[in-house]
Amino acid sequence: MAESVDVWRSLWRIVRRSGASPRVFLAGLVLRVLERCTEVLPYLLCFLWLLDVSQSPVSGWEWTGEPLWLGAALLAIFLLQWSFAHHGQRLGFLGSYRIIGGYREGLLDRVRAMPIGVLRTRRIGHLSDLLTDDIQRLEAIFTHVSADFVAALGLALTSILVLAWIDWRLALALAAMAPLATVALVLARRMFERAGLHKHARVKETSGTLVEFIGGLATLRLFDRAGPWLERLNANFTELSGLSLGIEKWGAGPVMLFRLLVEGGLILLFLAGAWLAAATPHAPLAWLALFLLAYKFIGPMLEVAEYLLMLRSACQSEVKLEEVWRAALLPEPARPVEPAGRSVRFDGVSFAYAGEPALSEISFEVPERSVTAIVGPSGAGKSTLLHLLARFQDPDRGAVRIGGADLREIGSDGLYRLISMVFQQVQLFDGTILENIRAGREDASDEEILSACRAADCHDFVSRLPDGYRTRVGEGGLSLSGGERQRLSIARALLKDAPVLLLDEVTAAVDPESQRAIQRTLSRLAVDRTVVMIAHRLSTVRNADQIVVLRDGRVAEVGDHDQLLGRGGLYSELWEAQVSLGQTA
Numbered sequence: 170m171a172e173s174v175d176v177w178r179s180l181w182r183i184v185r186r187s188g189a190s191p192r193v194f195l196a197g198l199v200l201r202v203l204e205r206c207t208e209v210l211p212y213l214l215c216f217l218w219l220l221d222v223s224q225s226p227v228s229g230w231e232w233t234g235e236p237l238w239l240g241a242a243l244l245a246i247f248l249l250q251w252s253f254a255h256h257g258q259r260l261g262f263l264g265s266y267r268i269i270g271g272y273r274e275g276l277l278d279r280v281r282a283m284p285i286g287v288l289r290t291r292r293i294g295h296l297s298d299l300l301t302d303d304i305q306r307l308e309a310i311f312t313h314v315s316a317d318f319v320a321a322l323g324l325a326l327t328s329i330l331v332l333a334w335i336d337w338r339l340a341l342a343l344a345a346m347a348p349l350a351t352v353a354l355v356l357a358r359r360m361f362e363r364a365g366l367h368k369h370a371r372v373k374e375t376s377g378t379l380v381e382f383i384g385g386l387a388t389l390r391l392f393d394r395a396g397p398w399l400e401r402l403n404a405n406f407t408e409l410s411g412l413s414l415g416i417e418k419w420g421a422g423p424v425m426l427f428r429l430l431v432e433g434g435l436i437l438l439f440l441a442g443a444w445l446a447a448a449t450p451h452a453p454l455a456w457l458a459l460f461l462l463a464y465k466f467i468g469p470m471l472e473v474a475e476y477l478l479m480l481r482s483a484c485q486s487e488v489k490l491e492e493v494w495r496a497a498l499l500p501e502p503a504r505p506v507e508p509a510g511r512s513v514r515f516d517g518v519s520f521a522y523a524g525e526p527a528l529s530e531i532s533f534e535v536p537e538r539s540v541t542a543i544v545g546p547s548g549a550g551k552s553t554l555l556h557l558l559a560r561f562q563d564p565d566r567g568a569v570r571i572g573g574a575d576l577r578e579i580g581s582d583g584l585y586r587l588i589s590m591v592f593q594q595v596q597l598f599d600g601t602i603l604e605n606i607r608a609g610r611e612d613a614s615d616e617e618i619l620s621a622c623r624a625a626d627c628h629d630f631v632s633r634l635p636d637g638y639r640t641r642v643g644e645g646g647l648s649l650s651g652g653e654r655q656r657l658s659i660a661r662a663l664l665k666d667a668p669v670l671l672l673d674e675v676t677a678a679v680d681p682e683s684q685r686a687i688q689r690t691l692s693r694l695a696v697d698r699t700v701v702m703i704a705h706r707l708s709t710v711r712n713a714d715q716i717v718v719l720r721d722g723r724v725a726e727v728g729d730h731d732q733l734l735g736r737g738g739l740y741s742e743l744w745e746a747q748v749s750l751g752q753t754a
């Protein structure tokens with residue numbers, strides 16, 4: 170359940186997290202308040218002028234009856250108001266963009282530093298919503314809502330104070346209903362919030378389902394399962410419409426009550442005015458100015474309520490974003506250690522996903538410049554092991570070391586300079602082939618990229634593309650075959666030229682022709698590097714220097730192909746099974 174919304178705490182947290190000084194924003198806010206407060210001045214002047222022309226001036230506040238003076242004073246007020254508005258908006262926007270800019274930057278930094286293991290488990294749709302829609306709502310708080318809210322509050326207060334100065338009894342009558350109205354508003358807020366949080370949880374779930382549905386649509390259609398998913402989605406959307414209608418229905422009641430009560434103050438004002446009329450020194454026309462002033466209290470009070478609800482609803486985004494700020498990061502060393510060598514060692518490593526053990530007491534060593542394959546049945550913990558070596562997460566117990574140094578002492582940045590990883594699922598970014606490969610090493614020249622592509626067997630197929638290396642791939646770009654994508658990702662890894670290479674079932678999703686080409690490239694790539702690779706197809710690892718066989722998250726056997734076959738254990742069982750399926754050729 171998300172934390173409840175507290176507008177002031179949220180605003181304060183945004184400013185604190187942004188690291189920006191709120192001074193410029195506050196200066197803008199003060200000017201916006203002054204701008205709105207000057208709205209009262211024309212009414213005050215008219216009141217004094219009316220008293221004067223009706224020959225019943227307030228003692229000590231005589232005002233010239235000259236319309237010219239009144240006109241000049243009104244013009245001066247208008248110019249003053251314009252100047253407050255102009256500078257208030259300018260400083261307000263400037264301050265807001267600094268605060269939100271700092272906040273956004275800090276948040277992106279936070280997401281960048283999130284453990285890869287955590288990022289992989291978050292629904293991407295949800296994270297991108299947070300970083301776009303929710304931040305935009307926070308931006309609106311600062312650029313518009315909060316300034317409008319404070320300015321309206323300032324105007325309501327000024328109007329009531331001016332009215333109190335003219336006649337405190339009238340002011341009291343006008344403001345008498347405000348406390349009751351506030352209670353109604355608090356009720357409205359509670360209802361909105363409860364309903365809003367429930368709706369938010371359902372929206373999150375539905376958008377996750379939608380992302381999953383779209384991502385898996387091809388498979389669902391092939392298995393004729395799209396219908397039931399659509400029905401589920403439709404049911405979710407119907408429920409969401411019902412929730413939204415409920416919020417409108419229940420939320421509108423107390424808001425209407427608030428309006429009614431605030432406006433009820435006017436009735437009290439009229440009654441008090443009628444009662445006082447005989448005994449007051451005010452000229453009949455002055456009553457008009459007084460009632461106009463009263464509207465300058467009522468109008469902004471209604472606005473205040475509206476802005477407050479808007480603020481609260483926008484602050485729900487802040488509460489959601491706070492979860493990202495609070496996500497635990499991997500500890501990074503103050504002084505990163507430089508590993509002595511490139512050997513890899515697992516020292517009594519255990520790891521569990523939410524209490525479910527995935528790896529237990531794993532220990533083995535991969536000598537520098539050698540190839541170790543990780544094999545085992547599905548669910549044995551192969552990917553988890555490789556992910557710990559890439560520091561997607563830290564182990565719960567034990568240590569993973571490179572060159573004798575714990576990965577936690579090397580630090581993530583140091584580690585990512587040492588390793589290259591090629592995944593089964595290749596990620597290509599929206600951009601040209603050249604840009605995608607250059608992601609391996611930003612400062613690589615075009616020649617270096619070409620030679621990496623030649624070495625990874627992709628130069629021929631890239632040259633045949635309509636725009637060669639300038640062809641756009643990735644989202645919205647040309648779609649390539651699994652084998653072609655994989656070869657591009659190997660070229661990227663080659664370009665990075667890291668001394669430790671991690672391969673996660675690289676050839677699992679490609680055709681036999683590509684498999685052979687990739688295998689050739691990998692053999693070249695493995696020379697002079699420490700390689701740890703996962704493989705399902707045992708024929709691809711028979712030449713590995715060492716094979717680590719996992720079963721149920723534990724090391725079952727370690728040895729080379731011949732030793733393991735000779736032992737007649739799990740490895741030979743797996744091998745026999747693949748021989749019978751003809752997968753070892």
Ligand SMILES: Nc1ncnc2c1ncn2[C@@H]1O[C@H](COP(=O)(O)OP(=O)(O)OP(=O)(O)O)[C@@H](O)[C@H]1O
Pocket residue numbers: 290522526527545546547548549550551552553554
């Ligand atoms: N993100 C996760 N959250 C929870 N449990 C997970 C997660 N990833 C893996 N597991 C569980 O951890 C265990 C080991 O999974 P892992 O993916 O490491 O095995 P694997 O040997 O690579 O399997 P496969 O060969 O099928 O890819 C499994 O029981 C799996 O269900």
